[in-house]
Amino acid sequence: MEGDIAQMGQFVGAGMAAIGSGAAAIGVGHVAGNYLAGALRNPSAAASQTATLFIGLAFAEALGIFAFLVALLLMFAV
Numbered sequence: 001m002e003g004d005i006a007q008m009g010q011f012v013g014a015g016m017a018a019i020g021s022g023a024a025a026i027g028v029g030h031v032a033g034n035y036l037a038g039a040l041r042n043p044s045a046a047a048s049q050t051a052t053l054f055i056g057l058a059f060a061e062a063l064g065i066f067a068f069l070v071a072l073l074l075m076f077a078v
Contacts, residue, residue: 020067
């Protein structure tokens with residue numbers, strides 16, 4: 001009985017950690033959408049903002065990768 005509750009806790013924790021993957025997708029959408037809105041308002045400045053776009057995308061994706069890692073650790077290592 002105690003083992004079942006512990007295993008259920010692992011899976012619930014992993015599911016909650018996986019919410020970070022959805023948050024990363026929302027973050028990537030915001031970053032790309034804001035870049036596109038800025039590029040459409042001022043096309044001449046779009047080329048200089050491309051590096052900032054990729055840095056923002058990388059940080060948002062890092063959140064998703066970290067959440068995925070935590071979910072895997074909760075499922076299999078704990």
